[in-house]
Amino acid sequence: MVTDQPRWRVHVGEACIAAGSCLALAPHRFTRGADGRSHPTDTVFKADDAVLDAAASCPMEAITVSHAQTGEPIAP
Amino acid sequence: MLAGRRVAEVNTLTEAPVPYPFPSPPSIFHPSPELGELQRTRPVAQFQLADGRTGWLATRSDDVRQVLTDQRFSRAAANDPDVPDIGPGAEAAGSIIGMDPPEHTRLRRLVAGAFTARRVEALRPRVAVLVDKLIDDLLKQPQPADLVEGFSLPLPVQVICELLGVPAHDRHTFHEWSDAVLGDASRDPEQAALAFGQLAMYFAGLIAAKRAQPGDDLLTALIAARDADDRLSEEELVVLGITLLVAGHETTANQINMMLVTLHEFPEQWEQLRAEPTGIPQAVEELMRFVQLGEAGAAFPRVATEEVDLGGVRIPAGAAVLPVLTVANRDPALVTDPDRLDVTRGLSTHLSFGAGVHHCLGAQLARMELQEALRGLVTRLPQLRIATPVADLHFKKGMIVRSLRALPVRW
Numbered sequence: 329m330v331t332d333q334p335r336w337r338v339h340v341g342e343a344c345i346a347a348g349s350c351l352a353l354a355p356h357r358f359t360r361g362a363d364g365r366s367h368p369t370d371t372v373f374k375a376d377d378a379v380l381d382a383a384a385s386c387p388m389e390a391i392t393v394s395h396a397q398t399g400e401p402i403a404p
Numbered sequence: 405m406l407a408g409r410r411v412a413e414v415n416t417l418t419e420a421p422v423p424y425p426f427p428s429p430p431s432i433f434h435p436s437p438e439l440g441e442l443q444r445t446r447p448v449a450q451f452q453l454a455d456g457r458t459g460w461l462a463t464r465s466d467d468v469r470q471v472l473t474d475q476r477f478s479r480a481a482a483n484d485p486d487v488p489d490i491g492p493g494a495e496a497a498g499s500i501i502g503m504d505p506p507e508h509t510r511l512r513r514l515v516a517g518a519f520t521a522r523r524v525e526a527l528r529p530r531v532a533v534l535v536d537k538l539i540d541d542l543l544k545q546p547q548p549a550d551l552v553e554g555f556s557l558p559l560p561v562q563v564i565c566e567l568l569g570v571p572a573h574d575r576h577t578f579h580e581w582s583d584a585v586l587g588d589a590s591r592d593p594e595q596a597a598l599a600f601g602q603l604a605m606y607f608a609g610l611i612a613a614k615r616a617q618p619g620d621d622l623l624t625a626l627i628a629a630r631d632a633d634d635r636l637s638e639e640e641l642v643v644l645g646i647t648l649l650v651a652g653h654e655t656t657a658n659q660i661n662m663m664l665v666t667l668h669e670f671p672e673q674w675e676q677l678r679a680e681p682t683g684i685p686q687a688v689e690e691l692m693r694f695v696q697l698g699e700a701g702a703a704f705p706r707v708a709t710e711e712v713d714l715g716g717v718r719i720p721a722g723a724a725v726l727p728v729l730t731v732a733n734r735d736p737a738l739v740t741d742p743d744r745l746d747v748t749r750g751l752s753t754h755l756s757f758g759a760g761v762h763h764c765l766g767a768q769l770a771r772m773e774l775q776e777a778l779r780g781l782v783t784r785l786p787q788l789r790i791a792t793p794v795a796d797l798h799f800k801k802g803m804i805v806r807s808l809r810a811l812p813v814r815w
Contacts, residue, residue, distance in 0.1 A: 384516055384517075387763070
């Protein structure tokens with residue numbers, strides 16, 4: 329079965345300083361952990377522009393987005 | 405009938421709004437005692453201005469964080485002149501700080517790349533050179549010398565001007581306008597509007613010059629984004645330029661001054677840095693948390709676009725909330741012994757840069773400048789001290805940040 333929408337993988341790296349921009353731009357995609365840092369709610373999900381906005385907004389460029397299957401980088 | 409409501413809601417309904425703003429705090433090193441009291445007893449409390457307008461104060465760090473990150477709280481809805489505020493609210497309209505996603509996102513994306521940690525690190529050597537030059541010049545002056553004119557103002561001005569592509573020799577021209585734009589409600593609103601107009605004219609001229617002769621700077625890049633891709637309007641371009649220029653130096657310059665005044669008040673903390681200059685980055689974070697950069701200490705107001713539960717209190721749709729960053733930074737839930745300055749702490753989850761989509765764009769740049777400024781002063785002027793009693797320091801009247809006219813120092 330072929331899905332029409334690409335699936336992406338997102339990762340929040342160690343550089344996260346809890347600025348919270350991603351939480352505000354894509355609240356369905358990121359949650360704030362007990363350590364104050366951001367964590368993806370799902371590591372793999374259907375392509376979502378809000379996640380690109382979040383990656384672009386991160387002051388630390390801590391959010392990386394890639395194609396789930398091939399690992400090809402998408403953002404930042 | 406009352407049994408069905410939460411206890412906090414009942415208490416809020418029966419408690420009168422607190423008169424706001426509060427009187428000037430007895431100490432420039434701590435938030436108003438009224439704010440501490442609210443944090444302990446009424447963390448989400450209704451306030452009332454002299455003219456009768458009401459709003460809400462959020463004082464706990466969790467609640468403040470929610471106001472800044474919850475999409476139901478709007479900055480755009482707070483541009484209405486009827487929204488109670490004691491800061492330069494009107495000037496935020498038309499600026500990125502007065503927008504919500506997606507308008508906000510569109511503009512923020514245009515500039516975010518210039519302010520990432522990576523780009524900022526690349527500027528560090530240049531900033532270190534500037535710091536050393538300024539200290540070289542300071543050392544040639546008779547004592548006491550003015551640190552404001554000789555160091556804390558020219559440093560961030562030079563940096564933001566280079567980044568933006570604004571001629572630094574115009575500094576004395578735009579500095580007065582910049583002060584007026586950051587005026588508080590005690591000022592004639594006409595003054596702020598006039599100053600903003602002057603800055604707009606200045607930038608319009610600068611933009612025209614750059615269209616004729618492009619530079620290798622952020623303003624040129626923004627002009628290209630407009631001219632080639634229509635990604636922002638001419639007005640947005642001008643206002644963004646003003647916002648970056650004003651935000652890019654006022655807060656940093658005043659933070660440098662307040663860091664030094666605060667370290668002077670707690671000399672064992674300065675000694676700690678002298679002994680261990682590698683601890684300067686942690687010290688900068690703790691000073692960001694501890695320093696009272698403004699009297700009121702609140703970020704720009706947000707308006708609830710629908711009813712929101714904030715800390716167990718029902719905020720009605722349309723109500724304005726002031727997130728009080730300074731007292732949130734002193735929340736015992738955030739750090740133990742919060743009213744003690746400890747430069748070895750290094751907590752980076754303070755709220756001084758805000759949170760959410762409006763999290764300070766220049767935060768990494770500010771951090772780096774503050775680190776280099778402190779490094780230069782601690783290592784080259786280890787005997788630095790304020791030459792005037794704190795009570796005699798002259799803060800400019802009517803600004804939302806504590807801005808010193810002068811800071812006489814000896815070394």
